[in-house]
Amino acid sequence: MQQPNKLSPFFENLNFERDDNTMVINFGPQHPSAHGQLRLVLELDGEQVVKAYPDIGYLHRGIEKMAENMTYNEFLPTTDRLDYIASTSNNYAYALSVETLLGIEVPRRAKVIRTMLLELNRLISHLFFIATHALDVGAMSVFLYAFREREFAMDLMEDYCGARLTHSAVRIGGVPLDIPSDWLANMEKFCANLEYELEHTYNALLQENRIWKMRLENVGVLSPEDALSWGCSGPMLRGSGIAYDIRKEEPYELYSELDFDIPVSDLNDSYGRYRLYMAEMTESIKIIRQLMPMYGETEPQLMAHAPQYISAPKEEIMTQNYALMQHFVLVTQGMRPPKGEVYVPTESPKGELGFYIKSEGEPYAYRLKCRAPSFFHTGLLQQMLVGVYIADVVTIIGTTNIVFGEVDR
Amino acid sequence: MRKYVPKGNVQKQSYYTDRFHVVPTTPREEVSTDAVYAEQLEKLSAKVEVISSRIELNCMVVEVNHVDNFKALEVLKEECGYAMLSEMSAVDYLAKDGNFEVFYQMLNLKEAKRMRLVMRIEQGLAVESVVPLYNSANFAEREMFDMFGIVSNNHPFMKRILMPDDWEGNPLLKTYPLHGDEFASWYEVDKIFGKDAREAIGPENRDEAKIERYDSKRFSRVGYEVPFGAELNAENESKTEIEYSKTFLVDYNKGDTKQLKERK
Secondary structure, three states: OOOOOOOOOOOOOOOOOOOOOEEEEEEOOOOOOOOOOOEEEEEEEOOEEEEEEEEOOOOOOOHHHHHHOOEHHHHHHHHOOOOOOOHHHHHHHHHHHHHHHHOOOOOHHHHHHHHHHHHHHHHHHHHHHHHHHHHHHOOHHHHHHHHHHHHHHHHHHHHHHOOOOOOOOOEOOEOOOOOOOOHHHHHHHHHHHHHHHHHHHHHHHHHOOHHHHHHHOOOOOOOHHHHHHOOOOOHHHHOOOOOOOHHHHOOOOOOOOOOOOOOOOOOOOHHHHHHHHHHHHHHHHHHHHHHHHHHHOOOOOOEOOOOOOOOOOHHHHHHOHHHHHHHHHHHHOOOOOOEEEEEEEEEEOOEEEEEEEEEOOOOEOOEEEEEOHHHHHHHHHHHHOOOOEHHHHHHHHHHHOOOHHHHHO | OOOOOOOOOOOOOOOOOOOOOOOOEOOEEOHHHOHHHHHHHHHHHHHOOEEEEEEEOOOEEEEEEHHHHHHHHHHHHHOOOOOEEEEEEEEEEHHHHOEEEEEEEEEEOOOOEEEEEEEEEEOOOOEEOOOOOOOOHHHHHHHHHHHHOOOEEOOOOOOOOOOOOOOOOOOOOOOOOOOOOHHHHHHHHHHHOOHHHHHHHOOOOOOOOOOOOOOOOOOOOOOOOOOOOOOOOOOOOOOOOOOOOOOOOOOOOOOOOHHHHHHO
């Protein structure tokens, strides 16, 4: 085997024919379009990719290992660091898994707030996608506009939980805070503004844009069979004509009560997926608008009442001895869920985000596996990139919308 | 006598368990209670030996022998409509019974049903790769190999995925410490500067609570202030030993403490 040294590149197990005209290039891990820490080893024949090998692991922090060494509540802020573009959806997916394991029901007000936060995070993530995807492809101004709206959305998150990126806005058993007094009014303002901008800015800039269509149409074609086989989910799956949205098919939270559509595209290409993202933003606004009146009809309780697992509200802790003792035990030792295993899928902005938790009845999870959509979408790159031109590689990486926090975990 | 610490599982353990604490179990149902699952299980058990089956928290869990994994997944894909393998990995039970548990998390999109195929496998044995059935297993099996050392036979590219290729040890094993082992602490030093530099550089600090007392750029001095970036050999400053509270620590070297006298 070739020995690694500083002069000759070293690709283990990759046999590149050097006598023909192929060239090997390293795409990333420091490439601006590599979405963080993706290293792609591309074998090129002229400008055409013959072989692609995504090399991941540059952001590996051992989050699953950390989960085995933390109590269930301790681990929750760590989930922020998975898909850091939409942290609340990770918090929520984890919290929902633990709640299902515990078998507790969340109060309705918490459900309304959570669903609103989830959709707000979907908007944040989709705006980020539009911005960076357009930037990668070459449409610089969309980036500026979309990031402006994303800032407004993050302001809303900041008003709610104080953080802009790593929210930890969901707790196991409910939400920690009620929404501030003028939050709903601001949300309505934001929705109205975003709706206007979607229609008049992003659509006007991109939808019929000749260059945008040339760069996206028939690029990154993914057949439905491949999408299923590679474990695609979210817009990648629906972009291939398979109408499967976990919010509709396996409804959680309040999604069964809400009226919204699942956009599907049978174009199978990057342009179809872009249209999907735009349509999903409109649907998210629709969902948020339906949730706002629901908030007023709910009781003020925010956390589930399950003294064995969840601490009592602050007022009770400060006034009642037993609640204080219970709180003390839960903070110092952690909750002990029942023995068993659970896998709960949720529809995160990127796709199916699920946590498999194996509990042995201890305060520490025996095994936690995070099923991250981006991980499987990265695996797909080794097939999708073969045969495309080097200019389209950037488009295809952009259209998969991978975030390396959750690829490497 | 020093308390026995089991070495098979060095992950964080609960330091206190109420002696009357009874661990409850999640609600489990027979597969026959759900018509769709029952039909699928029938199809599966016609082809492969089913060891146990249950419905746990909206998910059918079926245990089969590890040699049957490919055949079982083939039946599930072709006959039961599980078109997607959404996740697969393993759980380390080596300390308990010397086995791994490998699980395949499946999704049937038409009926919106999920099931998990689990199998026990001894350490050192390999499973058959399911990449011919599901391409999503390509990365997942590599990750399982990386994290647990479970090899998948006939995998197109069986190589580490998250850890570097020349890494030693499998990080998700229960015997692997959270902060890494000896190999991990020298890995970057060896890689970047070479083994000769070990003495000059020292092992990588993997203790996040470590404080370098005389580094005035990142830490402040205890008890008094110094300017940012001040060197240690400034006026009136010399390296002092760390002084812990004398209340709890007994200095046995002194030789004339009350406790030692009593023992003598």
